[in-house]
Amino acid sequence: MSFSDFxxxxxxxxxxxxxxxPSLSSKLGNKLxxxxxxxxxxxxxxxxxxxxxxxxxxxxxQAVPYVRLIGESWPMTKERAYYEASSLKEHRRWCPDHxxxxxxxxxxxxxxxxxxxxxxxxxxRKGLVAGIEYPLLADHMSEFMANTLFHTSLLFHSTxxxxxxxxxxxxxxxxxxxxxxxxxxxxxxxxEHNRWTSPYLDAEAEAIREDNALKIEVAELKSKFCERxxxxxxxxxxxxxxxxxxxxxxxxxxxxxxxxxxxxxxxAFLGNLILAYFAQDGHANATNDRKKYKEWILRTIEESWNxxxxxxxxxxxxxxxxxxxxxxxxxYNNPELQNLIQNKYMEDLLHDTLGFGSAxxxxxxxxxxxxxxxxxxxxxxxxxxxxxRALHLAKLLLKExxxxxxxxxxxxxxxxADPSIQ
Amino acid sequence: MSFSDFxxxxxxxxxxxxxxxPSLSSKLGNKLxxxxxxxxxxxxxxxxxxxxxxxxxxxxxQAVPYVRLIGESWPMTKERAYYEASSLKEHRRWCPDHxxxxxxxxxxxxxxxxxxxxxxxxxxRKGLVAGIEYPLLADHMSEFMANTLFHTSLLFHSTxxxxxxxxxxxxxxxxxxxxxxxxxxxxxxxxEHNRWTSPYLDAEAEAIREDNALKIEVAELKSKFCERxxxxxxxxxxxxxxxxxxxxxxxxxxxxxxxxxxxxxxxAFLGNLILAYFAQDGHANATNDRKKYKEWILRTIEESWNxxxxxxxxxxxxxxxxxxxxxxxxxYNNPELQNLIQNKYMEDLLHDTLGFGSAxxxxxxxxxxxxxxxxxxxxxxxxxxxxxRALHLAKLLLKExxxxxxxxxxxxxxxxADPSIQ
Numbered sequence: 001m002s003f004s005d006f007x008x009x010x011x012x013x014x015x016x017x018x019x020x021x022p023s024l025s026s027k028l029g030n031k032l033x034x035x036x037x038x039x040x041x042x043x044x045x046x047x048x049x050x051x052x053x054x055x056x057x058x059x060x061x062q063a064v065p066y067v068r069l070i071g072e073s074w075p076m077t078k079e080r081a082y083y084e085a086s087s088l089k090e091h092r093r094w095c096p097d098h099x100x101x102x103x104x105x106x107x108x109x110x111x112x113x114x115x116x117x118x119x120x121x122x123x124x125r126k127g128l129v130a131g132i133e134y135p136l137l138a139d140h141m142s143e144f145m146a147n148t149l150f151h152t153s154l155l156f157h158s159t160x161x162x163x164x165x166x167x168x169x170x171x172x173x174x175x176x177x178x179x180x181x182x183x184x185x186x187x188x189x190x191x192e193h194n195r196w197t198s199p200y201l202d203a204e205a206e207a208i209r210e211d212n213a214l215k216i217e218v219a220e221l222k223s224k225f226c227e228r229x230x231x232x233x234x235x236x237x238x239x240x241x242x243x244x245x246x247x248x249x250x251x252x253x254x255x256x257x258x259x260x261x262x263x264x265x266x267x268a269f270l271g272n273l274i275l276a277y278f279a280q281d282g283h284a285n286a287t288n289d290r291k292k293y294k295e296w297i298l299r300t301i302e303e304s305w306n307x308x309x310x311x312x313x314x315x316x317x318x319x320x321x322x323x324x325x326x327x328x329x330x331x332y333n334n335p336e337l338q339n340l341i342q343n344k345y346m347e348d349l350l351h352d353t354l355g356f357g358s359a360x361x362x363x364x365x366x367x368x369x370x371x372x373x374x375x376x377x378x379x380x381x382x383x384x385x386x387x388x389r390a391l392h393l394a395k396l397l398l399k400e401x402x403x404x405x406x407x408x409x410x411x412x413x414x415x416x417a418d419p420s421i422q
Numbered sequence: 423m424s425f426s427d428f429x430x431x432x433x434x435x436x437x438x439x440x441x442x443x444p445s446l447s448s449k450l451g452n453k454l455x456x457x458x459x460x461x462x463x464x465x466x467x468x469x470x471x472x473x474x475x476x477x478x479x480x481x482x483x484q485a486v487p488y489v490r491l492i493g494e495s496w497p498m499t500k501e502r503a504y505y506e507a508s509s510l511k512e513h514r515r516w517c518p519d520h521x522x523x524x525x526x527x528x529x530x531x532x533x534x535x536x537x538x539x540x541x542x543x544x545x546x547r548k549g550l551v552a553g554i555e556y557p558l559l560a561d562h563m564s565e566f567m568a569n570t571l572f573h574t575s576l577l578f579h580s581t582x583x584x585x586x587x588x589x590x591x592x593x594x595x596x597x598x599x600x601x602x603x604x605x606x607x608x609x610x611x612x613x614e615h616n617r618w619t620s621p622y623l624d625a626e627a628e629a630i631r632e633d634n635a636l637k638i639e640v641a642e643l644k645s646k647f648c649e650r651x652x653x654x655x656x657x658x659x660x661x662x663x664x665x666x667x668x669x670x671x672x673x674x675x676x677x678x679x680x681x682x683x684x685x686x687x688x689x690a691f692l693g694n695l696i697l698a699y700f701a702q703d704g705h706a707n708a709t710n711d712r713k714k715y716k717e718w719i720l721r722t723i724e725e726s727w728n729x730x731x732x733x734x735x736x737x738x739x740x741x742x743x744x745x746x747x748x749x750x751x752x753x754y755n756n757p758e759l760q761n762l763i764q765n766k767y768m769e770d771l772l773h774d775t776l777g778f779g780s781a782x783x784x785x786x787x788x789x790x791x792x793x794x795x796x797x798x799x800x801x802x803x804x805x806x807x808x809x810x811r812a813l814h815l816a817k818l819l820l821k822e823x824x825x826x827x828x829x830x831x832x833x834x835x836x837x838x839a840d841p842s843i844q
Contacts, residue, residue: 154645154648166592167590167593168589173581185753222748226748228650228651229651328611332641333611
């Protein structure tokens with residue numbers, strides 16, 4: 001296949017492009033005059049355009065061959081768009097309520113046309129910074145995680161289907177290498193890309209680089225990330241990859257997808273909720289001390305895991321005589337044994353979740369890419385205090401993850417790491 | 423690519439085939455009249471021909487689309503020949519002294535032409551049954567395992583190279599499914615293919631099917647086999663996949679190769695040596711009580727692991743600043759830390775080795791494919807006694823594997839499981 005005709009679009013050429021693609025122009029009711037086109041990509045990698053016409057709307061996302069956050073000096077395969085489109089379709093197959101529809105994919109142009117998530121949809125992270133409660137968030141995200149992870153694992157797949165998926169997503173190796181670098185490597189060594197709230201956290205950043213016990217655990221997580229083909233994971237499931245309203249939750253931006261460890265997805269989501277929690281003191285003011293909101297976040301962490309656990313096990317029970325080749329019902333043939341293996345599976349998954357979630361927290365504080373939760377706290381001293389608490393908790397969770405049996409125990413440790421509620 | 427021209431060869435058509443292939447006929451000095459051709463395949467899967475002429479020799483191995491041991495009723499992808507040829511070449515690249523040269527590969531015919539391992543080479547398992555000591559075996563096999571496993575892992579590979587290998591060998595999924603079934607599933611359930619020394623071991627076979635703790639551990643091993651892409655493993659490294667003389671050790675029959683857990687290879691080799699150990703009492707007679715030979719086997723188990731450990735670490739040290747992306751030297755940047763991660767890596771690998779090795783032992787006693795070590799003991803009562811001891815040890819090692827720190831401890835447990843040396 002030839003990628004020789006790739007060109008980066010702009011607002012004008014985008015409209016010309018749409019005119020040539022029936023599956024896109026039809027979504028605009030074929031009324032292509034007077035379209036409003038706005039570039040809104042605020043992520044680290046891509047260009048994203050919202051296209052609104054008199055009879056319809058859509059979003060166009062184009063991958064460019066470098067890391068947008070850094071610039072052309074950091075090349076990055078634009079073929080990630082293919083894996084994003086493929087994984088969006090696969091995840092939507094298993095969870096249509098929480099994954100937007102893909103209208104069009106152009107591999108040459110590395111371009112996806114998809115549903116515009118209309119207002120009042122906002123990026124979840126912005127809602128968390130603003131202190132907005134989403135009563136259905138835990139229910140929806142647990143639905144997404146349980147369905148996408150279960151149905152793309154060997155609990156549901158035959159070995160044949162599983163190996164096919166593994167092989168396909170091996171092609172997304174450029175983006176896997178990016179994760180390996182920015183999540184599992186750079187924060188633990190001197191790197192030109194690292195930054196932190198300086199000078200407040202200088203000693204913290206150095207302590208991480210010198211923490212042998214932490215680096216041994218991070219090596220184990222990195223191995224698991226590189227070697228364990230457990231399910232087709234989203235690969236970047238933080239709170240900016242989720243768009244929400246009070247009754248809708250939509251997961252986007254899956255260009256990091258590959259067949260990897262489930263805990264990397266669940267950990268990304270929970271870890272970013274914990275970051276949001278520790279940022280709240282920085283957003284508190286005279287009219288809102290955010291105490292109630294912090295309780296909502298803790299409840300959401302707890303419910304997200306508990307509902308995920310419940311739904312995942314329900315899917316397992318439903319399909320235990322199905323095509324999945326991991327646990328044959330002729331072997332795991334009594335309720336006691338079935339219960340034992342499910343408990344072990346979920347406990348291992350909780351440990352992975354805590355490990356990966358903590359690694360994701362650490363990298364957002366001392367690595368290249370930071371989060372608005374903290375960045376929007378203007379006072380650097382106040383910001384550093386919030387970040388320090390999150391960092392200490394993350395190191396503790398990462399090192400001690402195997403001691404946790406339930407999410408309640410995790411929430412207790414979060415509470416005890418927060419001096420404002422002692 | 424078309425496989426439509428595949429046809430199973432016989433002694434006559436094989437000679438006609440060789441005449442059309444210069445890379446084969448040249449190995450016979452182009453003297454193709456009066457060739458001696460003998461079919462010698464005694465494995466479970468393929469046809470193997472030894473071709474000897476007046477000016478050279480070679481071996482032709484052809485895969486057929488079913489499991490030879492069972493017959494055409496058990497179909498099996500013949501494309502395994504491609505993965506055998508590929509892995510032979512890759513393993514020979516890293517360990518030329520112990521992997522025979524491939525002269526020719528024909529993907530359509532699923533046919534490999536390779537070096538004939540001339541007499542006195544015999545299959546190692548036959549040597550073990552005969553009570554022959556191979557003083558260089560531990561040195562050679564540790565060389566093979568350390569070199570092939572290290573150089574095809576992320577300790578040496580970049581992520582890019584590693585994902586490419588993973589994707590390629592995903593195509594060998596038919597053969598991986600066969601292993602999943604015969605090693606990790608059938609022995610733990612009622613299966614028409616299972617057999618054992620009956621009625622002596624009827625209760626033992628049933629106990630395995632009802633041992634919840636064992637089945638939970640086997641599930642974990644199976645997951646690791648299916649999901650963990652650690653290195654390009656041989657995939658079937660038992661003592662019939664090795665040909666030996668007193669000074670040569672050659673590893674053959676790698677059609678089970680894929681990117682999987684290292685411990686599966688090391689465990690296959692050590693597990694089959696343990697089977698050989700427990701079979702010795704069945705081969706003892708008035709002139710040879712085999713006691714001295716049993717000590718040699720124990721020494722070989724110990725040396726194989728210890729030399730493997732030493733050589734693997736030496737390769738790691740040599741390449742620690744190389745292209746391998748698992749442990750960057752900028753992070754694991756002091757001798758103490760380097761030592762800690764290496765010890766952890768090797769201890770985990772020992773646990774995997776004991777787990778997989780034990781699973782391989784169990785399946786050879788109560789599963790479909792048995793081993794000559796025991797099968798050659800004519801008296802079924804005597805045979806069952808040997809098998810029972812091996813089975814008990816395997817169950818113990820499998821369940822308790824995480825408690826072992828060194829191979830000495832394993833050898834001690836083998837001794838204590840052997841009433842004849844109490």
